[in-house]
Amino acid sequence: MKFKSITGTKDLLPGESYRWHYVEEKFHKLARRYNFREIRTPVFEHTELFARGIGELTDIVGKEMYTFEDRSGNSLTLKPEMTAAVVRAYLQHNLGQQQPVSKLYYLAPMFRQERPQKGRLRQFHQFGLEIIGTPGALADAEIIVMTADYYAELGITNVKLKINSVGCEKCRPGYKEKLKEFLRPKLSDLSEDSRRRFETNPLRIIDSKDERDRELTEKAPLQKDHLCNECNEHFTHLQDILREADVEYAVDGKIVRGLDYYTKTAFEFISSALGSQDALSGGGRYDLLARELGGKNVPAVGVAGGIERLLLVLEESENAAVEEPHPAVYLAAADDTARIWLYGITQQLRRNNIPCETDLMLRSLKAQMREASRQNAAYTVIAGAEERNKNEVVLKDMKAGDQQNVPVDELVHILQKQLPESK
């Protein structure tokens, strides 16, 4: 075979795609219940949108974007995340003029050029929610609550919610200085990465996975203990709401989100069922993003979650079995003279919303029966010349193994009675 799928991309084969349908449908339905409306944006955007929105110093922008020039010389980028694109669309179409608060959701592929590993692909898929237009903690809670609800609805129980506040324009600079003061004497003992971040992004240092770094930063000052009044109030308010909504959470002062645009609330849903890529989803408030993109100040909050990771966790949750759909009826021809006639009956069933399958290979009855069994059909309809002359078919219950002759005119009615989901 000459051609292979690109490194870090995956074909979604029929043996797996039904699982995707399952989680996607659940998300669409839940979004409707929470009154979020879907937004779809193009897979690529001007590179500048992400560079500005996500932050020049982030790893995503620095080394992970799929960037290319089109024939006109524009620099374009396959979207590495969705929030910047959603805010762009929000500003471009003045959604804020139509209603004060926009509740948007999406389900879309993202692209980042990293080394693939468990739970990380170059083309991956995220579900996401954004509430744009309100600074209130109720919006933060709404995002978190629906995400928690989604996992619960799927039967995933081994998830934990961690929340933090990363402050705002007012209180973050002061905190940053305090943190640097704390780190400065330890600087030479820190890992190389952390030393490099000291100037560019010191907040990330307390989030380091390096063991030595962890020891050294154990007693580091945390943003959540140095919030301004407004941020502090927002954070306690959020916790009050989460408790009221019965969502379990833990405050973790070391959660620092990787993207520049976050303010106040930052959170992650973590699962122990994943490998080292343990974040199932993450999000937070991003009150500065719209302005950064050239719009006015528009407060907003959102979440993004990985579908691939979700499915990995789902497979390990015993109480979350997903069943593959199968045809309700298989129609088998006992001889060649009945095949076309039987195909007409097949279509009658389909028009009556009965999922069914028939042989397309002119195979023997035995082979057709085997196929019916393999495909897990609940019933098999068998007919040859004899049945055709009497205008009836043999209806066989595959599980029980018994069968009876029924008039063709009554077939749909009988099957519908047996298959309530087809009505």
Place this chain on the structure above:
RNA sequence: GUGGGCGUAGCUCAGUCGGUAGAGCGCCAGGUUGUGGCCCUGGUGGUCGCGGGUUCAAAUCCCGUCGCUCACCCCA
């Protein structure tokens, strides 16, 4: 970008000291001339990742290369 592990049938894998490739599952057919599953019998299926080297002879040894995978960094 760095490091470990692995590439043999559609899938999971075995293959000894170098002697020209196997099992289980799957698929197809028959055992039953109009009936699935279980069982039995037979069959289909391989560029041993790719290229080069050593050798009378390479899946096996050597060199290179590509791919997959896990981990680091970071993230969903």
